[in-house]
Amino acid sequence: MSDPNEVYEAVLSQLKSARSRKSLEALHEVCQEHHSSGAVDFRIATIAKLGDNRGVPSAQTIRNKTGEPYRALIDAWQALGDQKKKEIKGRMTPSGKYDWVDDLGNPTHRYLVLDLIAQVRHLRAENKGFASIKKLEIDCRSGSEVAVESQLPNFLSHELDALKEAISDEFLMRQGWVRGERGSIKDQNGKVIFRNGFVDIIEKVLSLKHV
Template identity: 35%
Template sequence: MEPKTVLAHLNTVVTDRTYRTLEAIYEVCQEQLEQGKSDFSYTTVARLGEKRGVPKAQSIRNASGVHYRALIESFSAAAPAKKPKYTNADSDAWIDELPTARHRLLVQILKSELAESRRLIKEVVPPSLEIYVDDRTSSKAKFKLDEGERRALEHLLSEDFLKAWKLVRGEKGDVRNENGERVFKPGTFDALEKALRYL
């Protein structure tokens, strides 16, 4: 149904005061349509018609705003279809649909705090930085290798040790003797190297 037809029909079922408000809404929406704009959200209509007597967006959403919504939706249907473009604002449109102003305010506060936290994290933590959290409750010194332990592991990894025992290092971190029998399981050398790097 055309917006003009909707307005004429509503004139027969509403009070004079409501009809004056509907006329103000009609003017705002008509201007939007003439400018080729397709934004007929309650928030936009309320903001543009604030000085003309258009009620606030929440009043339009309320049960008593059924006539206002009908008129606005007729303009929405009459607007030229545009390819929807996804923007960051679209992802936040659901906030306006929350039932109470208190909920909307709390969500907006949380959203801004989250954005600020993300900004701070980006400043503090460079993108390529890896963070390791050591959640062991005992003293860190207890888990560190002392010099003797470190030398022992380094000796196991050395070529001298392998030659002395006629061992050959395999492709998977394993070690085999001269008969081809596996002496150390796969991953042994990788584990030793990690221990030296981190302990």
């Protein structure tokens, strides 16, 4: 798997046009931000949309014969995205409990849900650790709030939209699911799809201050 930064430098050195070099730089920056957010979808249409008004070429331009340098860079970033997909699937339980996720039609939503499941499991593990803390010291000095906010991840708008859809009434109705009393999600037979707190954690994420 090629390092996107190395591919970027190699492609950049081959471009003679200042305009093409600037477009490649903008595309690389958008892909870096997208990857840093935890995204796995680096399709041409996705990157072109994210880079709209930022100097990234249109999807059609990238697909054209002259767009080969841009496609080479996007392919390198997509390879990283594919690697993350494998890591996300590797963190899933082997019992087949979440096999239904593969039935989601939208691949972006599918992997966002898988990633969310992994994050929920991680948060649950952290909560168990917090439960063992007997004494908590809070620093109320000026600047502490800014420090906390600066640690928040940078959620992209389409990622937030995917989370909203995951717990929306319309989506649950299409799947034949319902919300449980304590934030769980169950199927039409009452079988638990997501355990208690699933809806709650998504709503907490959506309530954070996003930049």
